[in-house]
Structure formats: structure tokens, C-alpha cells
Amino acid sequence: MLSTVATCTTSVKTFSLAQLQKATDGFNSERVLGQGGFGRVYHGTMDDGNEIAVKLLTGEDRSGDREFIAEVEMLSRLHHRNLVKLIGICIERNKRCLVYELIRNGSVDSHLHGMFKVFLNLLTLDWQELTTLSA
Structure with missing residues (x-):
């Protein structure tokens, strides 16, 4: 399914799980910004100093990859001053993450x-x- 991600998500960056683990200190509970029905959101800092919000989605069922990619495609096209911008995604080792700009x-x-x-x-x-x- 990763090849599908690469061809479908041209407007968002693909992050590795290692990059997001490093940015969030291993998804450290002290970096949790919030939690919803679909997962926790962590504060992350990339190597270049950019701050991000990483939503680690719950559920390890891989059958929803098509729906996930379709949603990412839709989110990547939405741009509005009242919406948080989707920067990228990660699909690796049965983990799915959405990476957003950090809102203070x-x-x-x-x-x-x-x-x-x-x-x-x-x-x-x-x-x-x-x-x-x-x-």
C-alpha cells in the first residue's frame, strides 16, 4: 500500500515513523496535546526546529488504507484560515499518523x-x- 501512498499524496510529505518518534520523544505521554476518538495528538519538534502536531491514529487494522488515503487526499486539498493545515502522513509498521501544523x-x-x-x-x-x- 505504500506505493499507493506515494502516488496519491503529492501535496503532502511522507514522514518515516522514525522521524516522528524522534520528533515526539518516542510518543512521550508528556508531549500529548489532546486525545480524541481516533487517537492521541503529540507535540513534535523536527530536526530543523519546526514544531508539528502528530496524530497517532488508533487501530492497527490495515483494511482501511484506501479510506485513509482518500481522506488524506481530501484533507491535503482543503485550505482555509480556520482549518489546521495537513503537512504530511506516515504509514509504517501498522501505524498511521497525520502530521499537522502546530497551532499555539x-x-x-x-x-x-x-x-x-x-x-x-x-x-x-x-x-x-x-x-x-x-x-
């Missing part, structure tokens, strides 16, 4: 929860406190 200042989830907390705090203020804030 926390996750989308933490920003949304932070805004929700501010909203809840505003709801608990009385009328006088609200008018003081707007002045």
Missing part, C-alpha cells in the same frame, strides 16, 4: 470551554454589575 494557544476545545465559562459568569452577574462592565 491551546485547542479549539479549550477555547470553546473558556468562552462558555465567560458566558456563564456573565449570566450570574446582577444588573448593576453588568452596567458597570459596559461603562
Whole structure:
């Protein structure tokens, strides 16, 4: 399936598992940025100093390679200021990784929860406190 990856993913870089292990200190738990239903995301630093986010996908079933490659193709074509850019992939030794640009200042989830907390705090203020804030 690696030959398919090479021919299908012309707009993203192919990383070796060794490169990503080195960048993430062996997928060290101290480098975990977050976790979702499809795997953990690690903070990585490449040899050239570029910082990346590496999503190590869960599941070792190789039957989904075609779907994975199709998704990578789609993600590599999506470019929008509100989307994290897909830089590359790794398919090696039954491991699949997606490599993204690193976004600073926390996750989308933490920003949304932070805004929700501010909203809840505003709801608990009385009328006088609200008018003081707007002045």
C-alpha cells in the first residue's frame, strides 16, 4: 500500500515513523496535546526546529488504507484560515499518523470551554454589575 501512498499524496510529505518518534520523544505521554476518538495528538519538534502536531491514529487494522488515503487526499486539498493545515502522513509498521501544523494557544476545545465559562459568569452577574462592565 505504500506505493499507493506515494502516488496519491503529492501535496503532502511522507514522514518515516522514525522521524516522528524522534520528533515526539518516542510518543512521550508528556508531549500529548489532546486525545480524541481516533487517537492521541503529540507535540513534535523536527530536526530543523519546526514544531508539528502528530496524530497517532488508533487501530492497527490495515483494511482501511484506501479510506485513509482518500481522506488524506481530501484533507491535503482543503485550505482555509480556520482549518489546521495537513503537512504530511506516515504509514509504517501498522501505524498511521497525520502530521499537522502546530497551532499555539491551546485547542479549539479549550477555547470553546473558556468562552462558555465567560458566558456563564456573565449570566450570574446582577444588573448593576453588568452596567458597570459596559461603562
